[in-house]
Amino acid sequence: MKASAFAYARATSVADALELLTAHGERAKVLSGGQSLLPAMNLRLIAPELIIDIGALTELRGVVVKEGVLTIGALTCHADLLKSPEIAAHAPLLTDAVAHVAHPAIRNRGTIGGSLAHADPASELPACMLTLGATIIARGPGGERRIAASGFFAGIYETALAPQELLVAVELPVPPKNSTHFFHEFARRQGDYAIVGLAAQAFVRDGRFTDLRLGFFAVGDRPLLARSAGKLVDVAITPAVLAEAASALNDELDPLEDHQATPAMRRHLAKILLARCVSSLLARPELRAGASA
Amino acid sequence: MTTARENSETLSALDRPNSYIGKTVPRPNLDRLMQGRGLYVSDIELPRMAHVVFLRSPHAHAKINGIDASTAKQMPGVIAVVSGSELSTVITPWVGVLSHLKGLKSAPQSAIAVDRVCWQGEAVAAVVASSRAQAEDAAELVSVEYEELDAVTDMRTALDPATAVIHASLGDNLAFERNHDAGAVDQAFAESDEVVEAEFVFGRHTGVTLEPRAVVADWNAAEARLTIYQGTQAPHMVQNIAALHLGLKESQVRVVCKDVGGSFGIKVHIYADEMATYALSKLLRRPIKFVADRVESFNTDIHARDHRCKGKIGVTRDGTITAFEIDDLTGIGPYSMYPRTSAIEANQVVNLVGGPYLTRNYRARARVVFQNKNVMCQYRAVGHPIACSVTEGLVDLAAMKIGMDPIEIRRRNLIADDAYPCASPSGLRFEQLSHHASLAKLIKMMGYDALRAEQTALRAKGIHRGIGIASFIEVTNPSAAFYGVGGAKISSQDGVAVRLDAQGSVICQTSITEQGQGSESLTAQIVGSVLGVSMDRVRVILGDTDITPYGGGTWASRGAGIGGEAALQATKVLRKNILDVAAAVLQSTPGDLDIVNNGVVNAADGTPRIDLSELARIVYFRPDTLPPGIQAEFMATRHFVPREYPFAFTNGVQASWLEVDTDTGFVKLLKHWVVEDCGTIINPQLVDEQIRGGVVQGLGAALFEKCVYDERGQLTNANMADYLVPMSGEMPDIDVGHVVSPTLESELGAKGAGEAGTAGAAAAVTNAVNDALRPFGAIITEIPLTPQVILTALGRI
Secondary structure (H helix, E strand, O other): OOOOOOEEEEOOOHHHHHHHHHHHHHHEEEEOOOOOHHHHHHOOOOOOOEEEEOOOOHHHOOEEEEOOEEEEEOOOEHHHHHHOHHHHHHOHHHHHHHOOOOOHHHHHHOEHHHHHHHOOOOOHHHHHHHHOOOEEEEEEOOEEEEEEHHHOEEEOOEEOOOOOOEEEEEEEEOOOOOEEEEEEEEOOOOOOOOOEEEEEEEEEEOOEEEEEEEEEEOOOOOOEEOHHHHHHEOOOOOHHHHHHHHHHHHHHOOOOOOOOOOHHHHHHHHHHHHHHHHHHHOOOHHHOOHHHO | OOOOOOOHHHHHHHOOOOOOOOOOOOOOOHHHHHOOOOOOHHHOOOOOOEEEEEEEOOOOOEEEEEEEOHHHHOOOOEEEEEEHHHHOOOOOOEOOOOOOOOOOOOOOEOOOOOOEEOOOOOEEEEEEEOOHHHHHHHHOOOEEEEEEOOOOOOHHHOOOOOOOOOOHHHOOOEEEEEEEEEOOHHHHHHOOOEEEEEEEEEOEEEOOOOOOOEEEEEEEOOOOEEEEEEOOOOHHHHHHHHHHHHOOOHHHEEEEOOOOOOOOOHHHOEOHHHHHHHHHHHHHOOOEEEEOOHHHHHHHOOEEEOEEEEEEEEEOOOOOEEEEEEEEEEEOOOOOOEOOOOOHHHHHHHHHOOOOEOOOOEEEEEEEEOOOOOOEOOOOOOOHHHHHHHHHHHHHHHHHHHOOOHHHHHHHHEOOOOOOOEEOOOOOEEOOOOHHHHHHHHHHHHOHHHHHHHHHHHHOOOOEEEEEEEEEEEEEOOOOOOOHHHOOOOOOOEEEEEEEOOOOOEEEEEOOOOOOOOHHHHHHHHHHHHHOOOHHHEEEEOOEOOOOOOOOOOOOOOHHHHHHHHHHHHHHHHHHHHHHHHHHHHOOOHHHEEEEOOEEEEOOOOOEEEEHHHHHHHHHHOHHHOOOOOOOOOEEEEEEOOOOOOOEEEEEEEEEEEEEEOOOOEEEEEEEEEEEEOEOOOOHHHHHHHHHHHHHHHHHHHHOOOOOEOOOOOEOOOOOOOOOOOOHHHOOEEEEEEOOOOOOOOOOOEOOOOOHHHHHHHHHHHHHHHHHOHHHOOOOOEEOOOHHHHHHHOOOO
C-alpha cells in the first residue's frame, strides 16, 4: 500500500497555499492532519497530483473567544480541542464530541478543518457545527467567504468549498448561559465511526425546551439538523409527544446501508438516541425508553 | 485436580533449588524487542534485493484470456513482470490433501494463477521492481483480460446440481465429508424427555497478525542454495516444501525465521504468493522481498470458521444428556490449503462436539465444500470454537427446556475427574481431565450465586445481564496422528541441543519457534532449572534450519509440551555429563555432586566445589590435566514426541458476565473468567497471557470479527476500519485460574495452553447473551453477535 507518485509543496503562508490551489485546483489536495487523506492515498482510492501541506501555517491554529464568538483555527487538532479551556467553558458539547473522535494518536494529528472539509457523514464535528450554528470561514482567490454550517455539507465527502478555497476557521456563537447539551453516539468500538450519533444543544426552562437543536450524524449522506426537534419545543413532553417527534424524525431520515447497520437499524437507533437525549436533558428517566416503546 | 508426581527422580529435575519452573520470570527477548532491536523479515535488506508486488484478481472466478505487461515493463525500476505460466517453469503446483482424511480432494494450485482465477485476491502476475512503490505503480499498468465465470459463494447451495462446479476434474464442489455414528442415537432421542434443535452460524474471520506475512527469498546460484527468511511457525516444513516444488534437495534450502509479529496459525501454511516469491528468486537469480500489505492480508491470509452447524441434543427431566447430533457445513474457498489441508477444522468439529460429557450417543456429519472465496484453514483453536459453541449452546438450550441451572446440568453430565483414562464418543482418548475441579473453581472465582442474585435484582430495573458458562476440551501436544500419518512431511517431533561453553554459559538450540508466546523464555527456564544455572547464562537459538535440530515448530499448542520436554531431556544429559567430569576432577562421585547457581556443589550440604566456568576452562583449555580416559561431552541433544496418546487433551471452563442493551442491541462485556488445566505450568504469566490473548480472539469472533463477502464473492471489508478486531476498550477483565493435571507422558508434564482461551470464549458469550435475553424469549445462535443481529432477534427492527 504505497501512494501513487505525487508532488508535494509545503505552504509558507495562507496566500501561498491559495496560490497553489488556484494554480492546481482539483488536481491538488490540501494536507492538514492527513488522517483521512493519507490512508485514502495509500489505498490508491485517490491520486492527487499535488499535496499542499498547510501544516506550517501556525496562524490557522488556536482557539479565541471574543465578543460572544468562539473562533477555532482550521489547523487546531482534536487533542487541542479536547483540552481547550475556552471550548470546555463556551462549547462543552464540542469537548464531549471530540472525546469520541477516533483514538489519541489520530486526535493528535487530525484537525477540525480537515474533518469538516472531508465531510464524512459519520463524523462527529460536522454535526456539532450544525447544532452549534457555526459559520465556516473559507478563503479563496476572491477573498473570504462565510458559509453557514447548514449550507456547507453537500453530501458524502462533499462540501460547499470550491477547489480553490481553503477552509481557514470556524466561528461558533457562544451558547447562552444555562444552555445544556447532550452528546452520544453508538459505535461498535470506542473510536469507531458512529452507526448513529446525536449532538444536541438545548435551553430548558420550567421543564420545557425553549430551544432544542438536534444534530444527527451517520443518518444519511450528510449531518442532519432535525426539524422534528420543533415538535418538542414549548410543549410539555409526554411519551405521546416524544413518539410524535420520533415519528417526524423518522420521516426526515434517509439512512444508508453499510457493514454495521441497515437503514432500518439506523432509524431505530436514531429514535432511541432522541429519547435518551430528551430524557437526559430534562432529567426525566421515565422518558428514556419513550420513543421506542 | 493437583496430582503429586510419584517419581522422585522427576521431582529432582524440576524442583531443584534454583528452579524457574512455575515462576513468572521476564522473557529473555523482551529488552531486545522493546528497544527496537528485533529483526523481522521486513527489516531485512540484502544486496540487489528486489520487491515483488502481486497483481491480484478483482473477480471471484474468471478465465484469464490474456495479460499485457508491455507498458508495465517500461516503468521505472521494473525488473520483471512474471505470469503464472512463466513461473511454472521453476515451480510445480501442489494439491492440499492428506491420506488419513479419507475422500478429501482438491485441485492442483499454482504459485500464480494459470488461465483461471478462483478467488478475489488470487495473484495473476508478479511485478518485480527496485522498490515496492515502483512495483505498485507498474502493477496498475498491467492489463489483464478476464472473462467472468459463475462464482460459487453460498456454501448452502454449493452442492446443488444447478450450481457451477469450480474444478471440473473433481466432479463436484464437495471437498470432504465425514460421518460418525456412535452408541444408539435414535433410541436415545426417542427415550429423551426433551429434544432441542438449533442451527449455529459462525462468521468467517481471520487472524490479523500485527506483522503481515513476509518473506525474503535469496537464491544463491553460486552455491545452488536458496535461503528463505520468513515469519513462519514451521521452518522445517517450509524447507521441505520449497525444496520439493522447486526441484531442490532439502539441503539446498535454508529457512531462517527471526522475530515474528504474531501468527495464530496464519503463518503455519504454505501460501501461493510465498511460493511464488521463492520461485521468483530462483528465476531472477536475486533476493526478492514480499511483504503483504493489509488489504492483501485480508484477501489472502487464511480465513477460518465460516461454519453452519445444525445441532440436536436429547435430555431427560433429571438433566441427563442422552445424545448429541450435529450436521456441520463449511465452505473453504477454492482449494484445500497446503500441506495441512482445509478439512481439519470440520474434522475437529466432529471430534470435539460433546467431548466434555458422559453420553456415548453421538452422530455427526461434516461436509466441506469449495467456494470462490479466499482459502480457509487452521487458525488458533481449529474447530474448537465451533464444537464448543455448538455443544455448550445445546447444553444451555436443554437446561432451559427442563428448567435446570446451567451449572447443575454440567455437574450432572461432565465426565467425572476420577473416570480417566477414558475416551470420548468420537473415540478421542483422554489421559486425565479435571472438568469438575475446574467448574468448582470457576464457580468460586466468579461468585456464581451472588451474580445470579445481582442479575435478578437488576432485571427488575430493566437492566439485562447474563451469565454464560462453557466447558471445553483442547487438543494439544499433537503426535504424528495430526499430519504425519496422512503423508505430510511435517515433523511432530522436536529436538533440543544444549551445550556448556568455555566460560560456563549455555547455548541451547531448539526446533520450536517463537512468535511472541514465549518459546524462548520457557526453553531457558527449563534449561536453567534442570542444569542448575541462572537463566541469564542460557542463550536460546531458534528458527534456523541450518542450526537447530530438525523439528515441527510452534503450532497446535505444542511448543512447551513437546519442545519443552526435549529441552528437559537434553539438559538432563548435559547435567550428567558435567557431573561425570566434575566427579573425576574433584575425585568424588557424580551422585554426591549437584549443580546449583552456576557451580558444582556437594549434593548433601551444598558446599561449593567448583564453578562451572572453571570446570569448562579445564575441559576446553587444559583437557591434558583430566584423568586418562575422560572425554568431556559438554553438548547433548535429545528429541521428544508423544507416543502413547495421539494428543494431550486439556480441559477447562469459561464464564462470561455481560449486559445487553435491549434497546440498541449493544453488548457490554463486564467480566470473563477462565479455569484451565494445562498440566505443569512453566511460567504462570506466560500461560495466563496466552489464555487472555486467546480469550480476546474468541471475544473478537463472538462480537466483532467477520469477513463480509457479497453474493459475487467480493470481500467488502478488507481493511481495519470495516473489519473490527477486538480492542482493549471493549475487553473485560479476564480472571484466569488453574487446575494442574500433568501429563504422565513426559517428565515435564506440560500440556498446551495456547488455544484454550479461544476455544470457549465465544460459547460463553453467546450463552450469556441468551441468558440475558431470556425474559424476551429470544435465542441467538449466530456469531458475531452484532447489534443488528440482536435487535433483529428481539424483533426491534
